[in-house]
Amino acid sequence: xxxxxxxxxxxxxxxxxxxxxxxxxxxxxxxxxxxxxxxxxxxxxxxxxxxxxxxxxxxxxxxxxxxxxxxxxxxxxxxxxxxxxxxxxxxxx
Numbered sequence: 454x455x456x457x458x459x460x461x462x463x464x465x466x467x468x469x470x471x472x473x474x475x476x477x478x479x480x481x482x483x484x485x486x487x488x489x490x491x492x493x494x495x496x497x498x499x500x501x502x503x504x505x506x507x508x509x510x511x512x513x514x515x516x517x518x519x520x521x522x523x524x525x526x527x528x529x530x531x532x533x534x535x536x537x538x539x540x541x542x543x544x545x546x
Contacts, residue, residue: 464505470498475531489538491530498525 474488492498499520501507 464503465508465511466500466502468498468500468502470500470527473498473527475527475534477535489531489534491527491534498527 473491474486475491476488479485479487501511
């Protein structure tokens with residue numbers, strides 16, 4: 454699930470990703486949206502994209518909320534989680 458907000462001049466785009474998931478089977482989206490969560494419960498990915506400088510009002514909101522810059526690759530995280538799942542299954546067998 455995600456939501457998108459665009460600035461009036463197209464310079465700013467905000468995207469919230471509330472429940473990114475992955476799966477390695479049943480890949481057709483018309484069948485199911487199930488999958489393994491990439492984030493812990495309550496976590497959200499907020500993606501900010503700006504063409505020029507970030508607006509001062511947005512900088513202040515992020516600062517007040519103590520929101521820090523970070524990065525995540527959804528594909529990389531899915532790969533890391535899949536490797537971890539495989540290791541746990543191998544050790545349990």
